Amino acid sequence: MxxxxxxxxxxxRILMLSKDFVSGSKIAQMLGVSRATVNRLIRELEDRGFVxxxxxxxxxxxxxxxxxxxxxxxxxxxxxxxxxxEYIKECSSTQDIVDILAREGAPEGITVVCEKLxxxxxxxxxxxxxxEGGLWFTVLxxxxxxxxxxxxxxxSGVAVAKSIKCLFNVDAKVKWPNDVLVNEKKxxxxxxxxRVEADKIHHIMLGIGVNVNNTLPVELQSNATTIKNIxxxxxxxxxxxxxxxxxxxxxxxxxxxxxxxxxxxxxILYSSTIGKRVKAITFDEEIEGIAIGLDEDGxxxxxxxxxxxxxxxxxxxxHLKEQTYT
Ligand code: BTN
Numbered sequence: 602m603x604x605x606x607x608x609x610x611x612x613x614r615i616l617m618l619s620k621d622f623v624s625g626s627k628i629a630q631m632l633g634v635s636r637a638t639v640n641r642l643i644r645e646l647e648d649r650g651f652v653x654x655x656x657x658x659x660x661x662x663x664x665x666x667x668x669x670x671x672x673x674x675x676x677x678x679x680x681x682x683x684x685x686x687e688y689i690k691e692c693s694s695t696q697d698i699v700d701i702l703a704r705e706g707a708p709e710g711i712t713v714v715c716e717k718l719x720x721x722x723x724x725x726x727x728x729x730x731x732x733e734g735g736l737w738f739t740v741l742x743x744x745x746x747x748x749x750x751x752x753x754x755x756x757s758g759v760a761v762a763k764s765i766k767c768l769f770n771v772d773a774k775v776k777w778p779n780d781v782l783v784n785e786k787k788x789x790x791x792x793x794x795x796r797v798e799a800d801k802i803h804h805i806m807l808g809i810g811v812n813v814n815n816t817l818p819v820e821l822q823s824n825a826t827t828i829k830n831i832x833x834x835x836x837x838x839x840x841x842x843x844x845x846x847x848x849x850x851x852x853x854x855x856x857x858x859x860x861x862x863x864x865x866x867x868x869i870l871y872s873s874t875i876g877k878r879v880k881a882i883t884f885d886e887e888i889e890g891i892a893i894g895l896d897e898d899g900x901x902x903x904x905x906x907x908x909x910x911x912x913x914x915x916x917x918x919x920h921l922k923e924q925t926y927t
Pocket of ligand 1: 693694695696718720721722723724725727729731736737738739780789790791792808809810811
């Protein structure tokens with residue numbers, strides 16, 4: 602993982618907690634480092650995607666509002682492939698926009714970020730609430746084979762959990778297949794859709810919705826939360842977007858290179874599902890038991906009361922009361 606140093610995490614906290622500018626000398630004193638180190642740390646944060654205003658007399662301040670607008674039209678990350686961001690104020694669903702762009706021949710890596718979705722789509726035909734302040738985006742990918750579909754979905758959840766942990770030091774976990782939870786409440790959902798033509802994959806729309814500074818409708822508040830609620834301050838979204846994309850890029854390369862077990866093992870490391878008693882609801886049955894692992898295709902393995910191991914490929918999982926598998 603591209604880990605932030607202790608000083609970087611602390612500097613992010615200092616700047617986020619302060620509504621105003623903080624002088625370089627005050628930061629140096631709070632961190633116990635030199636002014637030159639403060640300058641270097643500020644540059645490192647900028648490299649991570651933080652937009653930082655600097656003033657010769659007043660010092661530094663993190664820009665939280667409109668930080669996403671500023672990256673629009675720009676390349677946000679260049680790794681295995683190149684990711685360019687297009688920011689729009691409002692649309693029906695970023696999945697639709699990326700689908701249109703792909704049909705018009707857009708290159709993979711194009712990433713559409715939108716402030717507000719009027720018809721946000723969730724998994725299993727559900728609606729996704731996507732009001733202002735969240736991080737709602739879709740990445741266009743063109744993998745050579747459909748085989749990697751499920752693992753890409755799992756890896757994307759891990760990419761988000763890792764990014765939240767690395768930037769804000771918040772313990773985020775994945776719930777099968779790819780929800781991201783903090784304290785068992787959902788902070789992120791992922792939807793992957795594909796256009797397939799005669800057995801050949803044309804393109805994939807990897808849609809990610811992270812609850813950041815948005816206000817959740819009351820009916821969702823018992824099961825979902827936002828990073829702002831967790832941290833108690835407004836969160837800049839560009840560093841989160843950049844970090845997630847970087848992690849997705851690492852995972853995408855692993856998939857293309859065939860390092861599938863790396864993806865599976867990393868998912869297990871970040872999992873909140875493994876070891877729990879769960880109920881899986883698939884299209885034709887409900888399976889209750891202990892989640893004991895993942896197979897190399899990303900299917901969840903559940904051991905039932907009768908000690909039978911069942912394989913769940915698609916569906917929803919509910920975590921039942923806490924119980925560790927022994
Ligand atoms: C889920 O049901 O958990 C998946 C939610 C996926 C939401 C994201 S927000 C960006 C992208 N555009 C959409 O319309 N949906 C996905």
